[in-house]
Amino acid sequence: MPEHLPRCFYRRDPVTVARTLLGQKLVHIVHGQRIGGIIVETEAYLGIADKAAHSYGGRRSPRNATMWCDGGYCYVYFTYGMHHCANVVAGRPGEPVAVLLRALEPVEGIDTMQTLRGRRQDLCAGPARLCQALAVDRSLDGIDLVTSDHLFIERQRRQVYPPSKIVAAARVGVDYAGTWARQPLRFYLVGNPHVSRR
DNA sequence: AGAGTGATCATG
DNA sequence: ATGATCACTCTC
Numbered sequence: 001m002p003e004h005l006p007r008c009f010y011r012r013d014p015v016t017v018a019r020t021l022l023g024q025k026l027v028h029i030v031h032g033q034r035i036g037g038i039i040v041e042t043e044a045y046l047g048i049a050d051k052a053a054h055s056y057g058g059r060r061s062p063r064n065a066t067m068w069c070d071g072g073y074c075y076v077y078f079t080y081g082m083h084h085c086a087n088v089v090a091g092r093p094g095e096p097v098a099v100l101l102r103a104l105e106p107v108e109g110i111d112t113m114q115t116l117r118g119r120r121q122d123l124c125a126g127p128a129r130l131c132q133a134l135a136v137d138r139s140l141d142g143i144d145l146v147t148s149d150h151l152f153i154e155r156q157r158r159q160v161y162p163p164s165k166i167v168a169a170a171r172v173g174v175d176y177a178g179t180w181a182r183q184p185l186r187f188y189l190v191g192n193p194h195v196s197r198r
Numbered sequence: 199a200g201a202g203t204g205a206t207c208a209t210g
Numbered sequence: 211a212t213g214a215t216c217a218c219t220c221t222c
Binding site for chain 2: 059061062063077078079080081082083
Binding site for chain 1: 215216217218219
């Protein structure tokens with residue numbers, strides 16, 4: 001039986017959360033219908049020291065306030081005037097670290113995803129694409145994935161993927177972050193066709 | 199490779 | 211108030 005990932009899953013360092021999130025299922029229930037997919041690509045953002053993170057240097061604002069919440073909260077931001085991206089907050093309260101969800105393998109509500117995306121392919125291969133496919137926007141910012149009944153992550157596989165099944169690479173779109181841009185903080189499943197930037 | 203798009207935030 | 215930026219996507 002599927003169950004929500006518990007608080008302790010999220011209250012760990014963001015790299016561990018990013019790696020163990022691979023293979024779990026993100027679900028959004030809209031108008032009683034389940035829309036969801038298996039997480040196949042993530043990126044870890046390491047907080048105050050991480051030049052690529054929204055919380056770099058201790059920055060705290062209405063936009064990124066959720067990053068300071070307890071592990072398990074959902075941080076959704078709006079960017080480029082048209083795109084939403086969804087993160088899972090990791091660590092403990094006051095520790096602004098998070099994991100960006102970059103790609104899913106579509107599993108439930110695929111027809112609805114196609115309608116929301118206006119496409120048949122590439123439904124969830126990219127952080128803004130998956131938000132569009134799952135109808136995730138800023139109204140879901142600050143939701144607790146551990147206790148919510150309409151946005152959560154279901155434990156799909158009990159055992160974690162071994163390092164040999166996970167590629168660690170540089171994060172996407174953070175070239176401005178200097179040395180931090182080079183860190184291998186992007187994780188995806190080896191050979192998975194639903195990963196972004198194939 | 200370039201355009202689109204507007205909230206957000208650091209300046210002042 | 212103003213201007214630069216942006217954890218992206220689509221189309222060419």
